[in-house]
Amino acid sequence: MKSQSSTPILDALVECCDKETIHFDVPGHKGGKGLAYFDTILREKGLRLDINSAKPVDLLNNPSGVIKQAQALAAETFNADHCFFMVGGTTAAVHAMIMSTCKPGEKIIVPRNSHESVIKGLVLSGAVPIYVQPGISKRLGITNGVSMADIKEAINRNRDARAVLLMNPTYYGATSNISEIVRLAHSRGMVVLVDEAHGTHFGFHKDMPMSAMDAGADMSAVSMHKTGGSLTQSSMLLVKNGIVDSRSVMTTVQLMMTTSSSYLLLASLDAARKNLATMGDELVGRALELARDARNRINSIKGLYAFGGELINGDDIFGFDETKLGICVSGIGLSGFEVYDLLREKYNIQVELADGSNILAIVSLGDTRSDIDALVAALEDIIASHSGGKRQIEQPILINPYVVISPREAFYSPKRTVRLEDAEGEVSGESLMLYPHGIPIFAIGERITRDMIDYIKFLKKQSAVLVGTEDPGIEHIKILGM
Ligand SMILES: Cc1ncc(COP(=O)(O)O)c(C=O)c1O
Structure with missing residues (x-):
């Protein structure tokens, strides 16, 4: 327990701020650069x-x-x-x-x-x-x-x-x-x-x-x-x-x-609102130009694929927001989680999120060309020091869940705790999300399947951040029943 004269959150916040991290996450004002008048x-x-x-x-x-x-x-x-x-x-x-x-x-x-x-x-x-x-x-x-x-x-x-x-x-x-x-x-x-x-x-x-x-x-x-x-x-x-x-x-x-x-x-x-109403076209246009430039430069680096508008298929990718700079890193022998950590720890660059194969950098109103240069240079450096070759990262995808009872009914139902390993076939009494995506792997009231359990084990191995369950280590989960 810390002493009453300590301020753990404030100290951590000031330390983060003093690091002068380059932000490709949210908030979009990026340290006030995108909201200068208010700053x-x-x-x-x-x-x-x-x-x-x-x-x-x-x-x-x-x-x-x-x-x-x-x-x-x-x-x-x-x-x-x-x-x-x-x-x-x-x-x-x-x-x-x-x-x-x-x-x-x-x-x-x-x-x-x-x-x-x-x-x-x-x-x-x-x-x-x-x-x-x-x-x-x-x-x-x-x-x-x-x-x-x-x-x-x-x-x-x-x-x-x-x-x-x-x-x-x-x-x-x-x-x-x-x-x-x-x-x-x-x-x-x-x-x-x-x-x-x-x-x-x-x-x-x-x-x-x-x-x-x-x-x-x-x-x-x-x-x-x-x-x-x-x-x-x-x-x-x-x-x-x-x-x-x-x-x-x-x-x-x-x-x-x-x-x-x-x-x-x-x-x-x-x-x-004033910024967007009076200068939205210019501000969004600049973010778009920066993202397009970054995408072109990253795509000239062997092993990386910065995906964009070419994915549009007129159906489930009807349109694409090019300011979302998703980069597939599976061609360089590292997982998205590993590149996310390397960027933060070695280059002081914070991207929005990672998964098994990709990282996501969000380019928005407050970004500058020098931020983009730093991201591209860091990725080039990572490639130079990691020539592991293509590594197929297994990345299971959610399958259509079976909703046994509504989330509200499940919320108010009696629950007990079991080992994750023993939860196959049970109805979940809580939801589990990968963060920061925040998308449930299983939601409260759904049948837990072997695929879900295996996916959770895969994510834990990748040191992914998982939230939502009472047990932060996710060795145990709550299921419905007495
Ligand atoms: C798709 C989506 N919807 C809703 C939210 C919730 O937004 P907030 O964090 O502002 O509550 C988020 C947060 O990341 C999100 O990604």
């Missing part, structure tokens, strides 16, 4: 900006003044009818979307590679998931958007489903044919909800995939803090009036909200 004000005023609900700055729970004005400006910028500022991350926005749409027991069609916030939204709402298996790029070992045929089949087989939820885009940048899916779902009276955590910047440049609001979706949860430039944890819920009514969504939003929202977060949303 300057923060430096000048410091914590004097941290106030709590004084009259002149309005109230998030019942906005009638400056927050109402700022939300209206954001709605206009993002082509929505209404925008709710969120201070509980995109997780809260995803929860509010699902809870305001689905009653307990109602069906929602969701891609299996959805983020854990969706699964938790199912626990909160009591909605029952109908999973659609995403497309898979076998060569890369990654999941994509959903194919039109698969989503059509799910919609046709579940005419009573209340909603369809999509990801726009996946973590690695793939999008589905969102406008066609919206058209189909609406023709069956289904609400379309979009987890747009990684697509905040979509509406601002012609070379970006289509945004959810432009495609006519009913709601979209937009992580302004990821690629829009605002402070971590600030997010937005966008609403198009029609099947959905923003006034009834507001009741659910208020359910999720603290009564003491941070004005630092709210003001950063305002500043990031």
Whole structure:
């Protein structure tokens, strides 16, 4: 136990900050470079900006003044009818979307590679998931958007489903044919909800995939803090009036909200919106140019493959966000996890995530050419010192899970703990996610299979970060039953 005079989090934070790491992860402002105007004000005023609900700055729970004005400006910028500022991350926005749409027991069609916030939204709402298996790029070992045929089949087989939820885009940048899916779902009276955590910047440049609001979706949860430039944890819920009514969504939003929202977060949303509204085309265009340059240079290095728009296939990769710089490293004899660690430990470069075969660098508003040069140079150096040759990294892919009972029912059911090894065939009493992807390997209420157990063992061997279970070592897991 540390002494009471110590400040473990603050110390670690200051140490991280002093390292001057080059960031290819989120937040997208990259140390303030992508939100310079706000950064300057923060430096000048410091914590004097941290106030709590004084009259002149309005109230998030019942906005009638400056927050109402700022939300209206954001709605206009993002082509929505209404925008709710969120201070509980995109997780809260995803929860509010699902809870305001689905009653307990109602069906929602969701891609299996959805983020854990969706699964938790199912626990909160009591909605029952109908999973659609995403497309898979076998060569890369990654999941994509959903194919039109698969989503059509799910919609046709579940005419009573209340909603369809999509990801726009996946973590690695793939999008589905969102406008066609919206058209189909609406023709069956289904609400379309979009987890747009990684697509905040979509509406601002012609070379970006289509945004959810432009495609006519009913709601979209937009992580302004990821690629829009605002402070971590600030997010937005966008609403198009029609099947959905923003006034009834507001009741659910208020359910999720603290009564003491941070004005630092709210003001950063305002500043990031201004940036995108006034300079979005230029800012996103610059990030795109940097990402394209990096992709070309990395693809000239033997053994590396920086994938991009060539993956577009008109179906489960209907579009591709080129600012997501996914790099397949399996040709150099290292796993993505190993390259992720090397970049951080040896070159002070932080990429967003890794898996068995790939790393993902996120290029956004605050990046500079020298950051790209550093990434390319580090990768060249890694290649020079690791000539291990091609190593086939086994990368199992999720198979369609069997949902035994709804996540909410499972959440409230009696549970017991067993060894992971003995869990085959049991119904999971908790969810397990690979981080930072946040995609469940199994979700609460699903049948645990031998493939899942083997996949977990593979990930543990790779020192991947796994979260969600009570036992952090994942030797044991909770299953349903007395
Ligand atoms: C696809 C997706 N959806 C939702 C979220 C949740 O966002 P937040 O961390 O802002 O709560 C994330 C976070 O990484 C995500 O990747």
